[in-house]
Amino acid sequence: MENLGVDPSSVTRPRSSNLSLARASLLGCSALLLSIFLLVAMLLVFIAHDQNHEAEAHSRFDAENALQSFERLSRKTIKDYAFWGDAYQHLHLTVDTDWAFVRQNLGPTLFSDLGYQGVFVVDPTDRTVYSVVYGQLRTVTLQGWLNRSMSALIAQARQGADSASAVSTFVDMDGAPALVAAAALSPGTDPDVQRDQRPPSVLLFVARFDPARLATLGRDYGVDQLRVAATGAEATVFPRMTLADDAVAVQWTPERPGDRLLVLVLPLLACAGLVFGLMSWFILRRTTAAARVMDANHASLAASRSALAASEERFRDVAEASSDWIWEVDEQLHFTYLSERFEVVTGLSRERCLGRPLDEILSSEQSALSTWFKGHARRANAVLQCNYQSGDGQARVCRLSVREMEGRGYRGTATDITEEVEARRRIEYLSHHDALTGLANRTRMQEFLDGKLKATPTLEAPLVMLSVDLDRFKPVNDLLGHAAGDQVLNEVSQRLAGCLRDDDLVARIGGDEFVLVVAGMASQQEVENLCRRLIDCIELPFYIAEHEVFISASIGIAMAPADATLAEELLRYADIALYEAKEAGRNTWRFYAGDMNARIVERRQLESDLRLAIKQDQLRLHFQPRYRLQGKQLAGAEALVRWQHPQRGLLGPELFIPIAEETGLILPLSNWVLHTACRVAASWPDGVVVSVNLSSTEFQRGHLVARVKAALTETGLDPARLELELTESVMLDDAEGALGIMQSLKALGVRLLMDDFGTGYSSLSYLRSFPFDGLKIDRSFVGGLTASGGDHSIIQAIVGLGRALSLTVTAEGVETHDQFSALRDVQCDEAQGFYLSEPMDAQAIAQLLRRSADPS
CATH class of the missing domain: 3.30.450 (Beta-Lactamase)
Structure with a gap:
């Protein structure tokens, strides 16, 4: 930029007036008194600080x-x-x-x-x-x-x-x-x-x-x-x-006596200083009034020259301190001026660039710079994004602001925005991709799916959506840590992408949930072949931190236009099919069918009804009598819950217990069964026990020991007359925690039975390690019982095992006289089943107990 022609040395000071000496003396006295005031204030602050320190x-x-x-x-x-x-x-x-x-x-x-x-x-x-x-x-x-x-x-x-x-x-x-x-x-x-x-x-x-x-x-x-x-x-x-x-x-908040001292004294000192200041100001104002008039013209000229010099110096400092660089070009768009910041920001030489055309240094994706300048430079706030190559060969981006100089060309500033552009690109990428795996996220999947559906797929060339959920993935996080889980997810993402073509899409929409969108599969067999490849690929071992990890996958399939033509419906139907695949045992796939949605709706309705059933007293408790085989004496009864549904009638536990376990309703439901069974059994004769089934969920988060103790206390039932039946899954989930809870239950005095014995692979080891009082033979063995069949030998072995461990052995599901006789021959302790008695309500079991107590 051209020099404005101001020489700072030429700016002279204003002439001294006759009153300058008096004004200087007055200012000196004022400064002395001000120093005294400041000294007194500092002493007060020191004393206050010392008092505060002692109090603290x-x-x-x-x-x-x-x-x-x-x-x-x-x-x-x-x-x-x-x-x-x-x-x-x-x-x-x-x-x-x-x-x-x-x-x-x-x-x-x-x-x-x-x-x-x-x-x-x-x-x-x-x-x-x-x-x-x-x-x-x-x-x-x-x-x-x-x-x-x-x-x-x-x-x-x-x-x-x-x-x-x-x-x-x-x-x-x-x-x-x-x-x-x-x-x-x-x-x-x-x-x-x-x-x-x-x-x-x-x-x-x-x-x-x-x-x-x-x-x-x-x-x-x-x-x-x-x-x-x-x-x-x-x-x-x-x-x-x-x-x-x-x-x-x-x-804590200590007392501050020094602050109170300052509040009292400093205002007085400030008032005295204010009075003195006003007096000094009044005197100074009167003595300088005449000098101000005399020197006004000369001071005005000096101030103008000084301001002009300061303005030029300020412009120079701002131009060089700014991160922008300033440029000027002539009418032919050749550089005529570049600020010193040009070299610092771009790494290019000012001398080599001056005189060169603008297009040789900068370029734009919109159009040639010469064309753009002619069409836009006259507009206010004309801005253009340009690309250039820095001195070290790196591609950079700048924002060019342009203003036309009438008949002399153009000038403006350039701001390097390379980091800003890269940040926008990164944000744009992250808004459409999963940060962990780099796959498309739910937003990108939705856009891709909408675009494919707009192409109107046909029955001959459908659009296939696969909802993939990993099986057995949670133990990887629990045992090896989340870093290992992230590594597995990354490798799963690569394997899924490797099974698809370039124009297909793999998206991660949740923790271990993936969605695949595939086009061009003409037959169901092709889709099933793809599902088999995906599952086989995921089942290959993962080598994580010197561990060999195995997982599998379940797949739900929905197709457009056969199942749906909207993205939301297609995704929902694929999720429903995925749920069916998991219900079918996992590690498989299922195609969506119309009745699946109906079953989901029915299940949700049943869940909602069950919540009301617990609150509105729709549950009923029946009792399955249990007899000693020697003498056929009544030993006790097993409590079995039923649901008196307002529309469906009396429902068995196999319809609603799984729903209760999945939704957490098993805890209030089991609590009702426990209290009701103990209350009913409290009126039975001494020696007759009541059995209550427990869910593995209650061991994990049910405060089981406190609940059992509360039920016994409220109903007055002798703890020795309460039996709790539990399955092997309780020990499989958390053996150490289950053992502690079982020991606490035994300390209350209740009996523990292992239910469905023989169906688990490690029941024998549990019988030796856990404090069981008895076991119940699963009905699957009793159903095939004959005098000389294989099940007869199995039951005889179980009875011998129970006798060796001092456990009571009970057979479930006895439905024929032959089964009853065979159990008595192998000296089984107890039995229950329809042959002996069907389940009955509390009133009927009470009558049965009275008849047993009075044989006449």
């Missing part, structure tokens, strides 16, 4: 004293319980939950009266054997509840057993500090308690400092607003005290 130190001492006092009290409390002969006998030598919890020796009062949210006992092998959480008896472990290992604290507690001392520490518990106190169980001075040579068990109390507890503790010790330390800006404003580590700290 005092509040810190009080906060430390509050927490230490609570910690000392907790240690003393736990010592009183731990060094007690009865606690040693009932929680170390044996674990007696009735003594500890029911009699409230170490039960809910520790939570309600003393505020300990967790009470735990860890045995010599560091296994949690007794847990009370929020006043409720639970089966959780100490480590699982705290989400951390307390091995070091437990070891310290055992070291202090001889000196009768307790230990404690603070830990982070869900974002708040918690005190964990521990002491080894010891018989103390009680000579009557038997001593154990094993390491002592350890009693632990856990007190979580929630906001209410911290506030109360702070008030007791004069600490204002004691709370969990905040994050962000507040974390540095108020004092904090770290407890266990940097993540566990508390804060």
